[in-house]
Amino acid sequence: MTFLLPHRRWLITFATTLLLWSVVMQLNHYLAPHGAYLFVGGLLVTFAALRLSLRIGLTATLLIGLAIDAVEPVPLVSSHALPGTHLVLFGVMHVVLFHIRTRFPREETVIGVVVALLANLGFFLGLSFVFVEFGRHPVPGAAWLRLFADLGWSQLFIVIIAPWFFALQERALELGQVDLAEENRRTF
């Protein structure tokens, strides 16, 4: 327990993102017969990038990237450079958002939703490029059609679920006695 106290900030953030990821995986299980898929990578990264210090937020983001990489297939398995696709993409997005976060009111929910949507769009295009082009998809045209349809559903889902998820993360951190105002002031 004494180990957990100094590390509760990234642990709580990681736990909440893992919870959301698990819930979305279950939703995708039920959507599978209907040919639809939800991806919420942008939402997983947004709160940590906008509201937490770099060290804590990036730790939580990289952990969720590793968790997703562990269960998803990667192309060119024999190439050791590619395992870690989500880890690298999530890390890059986190750092970019962290870099620009002082330029807008990052504590506003609406801003968080917009950032999550844009981040998700970036992830989607990045992952699609990796899996369709590097993965040598047999019908790239049909693949992009399906991917854009999934992107539409995913963005709509993020608009609906983001305010709840941000509130959940805030409340979880408050319950863990983390001072968010202090976290906001920290840089590294």
Add this chain to the structure above:
Amino acid sequence: MPSKRFDQAKPFITLGIVVLAWMLLPVVVKSFLRVGFAELQSPIQATVSHARDLQEYWAERTHSKNDLITAGRELGHVYAGYEFQAQQTEALHNEIARLEQLLRLPSNPHYRFEPARVALRDFSGWWQQLVIRKGANFGIPVGAPVVYSGGVVGRVREVHAYTADVDLVTSPRTRLAATIENDSRPVSYQGGDNPPLAPARGIVEFVPPDIFASAKDPKRLVTSGLGGLFPPGLTIGYVTRLEASTDGLFKSGEVSLDPRLSELTEVTVLVPLNPE
């Protein structure tokens, strides 16, 4: 000013160090992390799957006794038919063994049938995979074929302690050696055509030019048995369209797949009895 620039660059420098460290990390550490995080999530998937089964059980308990008796009787008729077919199959297996011995032919691979519940379906435009609720604890090997009542489901890609990941036949990563029914010439099947809000399709290539198929006259595509992975004769799908490929030597076309593939709740893993 240089201090301000360094502050602005610090996040990118941090990320660069992390990525470099990741790339230089030994493969064994990366594998350990991958396995560790996968096993962290496996209990969540398995628990939710068990909860789903429990929910279905309690839903079925609301049926009246008359409904259950009727369902039991219908199952009894089906079971009687399957029992007779099982006896015929055993007789055919014995005949095959006798002929193999007589003609000194090599035996076809034999399998142990391992039924498994589907814990999670993960069907995106990037990949199509199932997670089943059996893994190394039931001796499931990597690469084992997975089937269901309608034919081929896919192949085991990764095995964990209590679960296994199966690449579906609809996945763009899946490529199989196949034949058109009643024709012995090999063709190639690959998954990957997964339109939104519609059943998945596959692609068939290297089809001989004298074979014709259309939506009105589809041809059944079955496994060829080449490579020794899948037993021959298992249904993959139905070829509904064929057109000449660009080289003019062969045809390529579209394979219509069973819509039940996206609704599977139980599959069977064929575990080879004599792995090479």
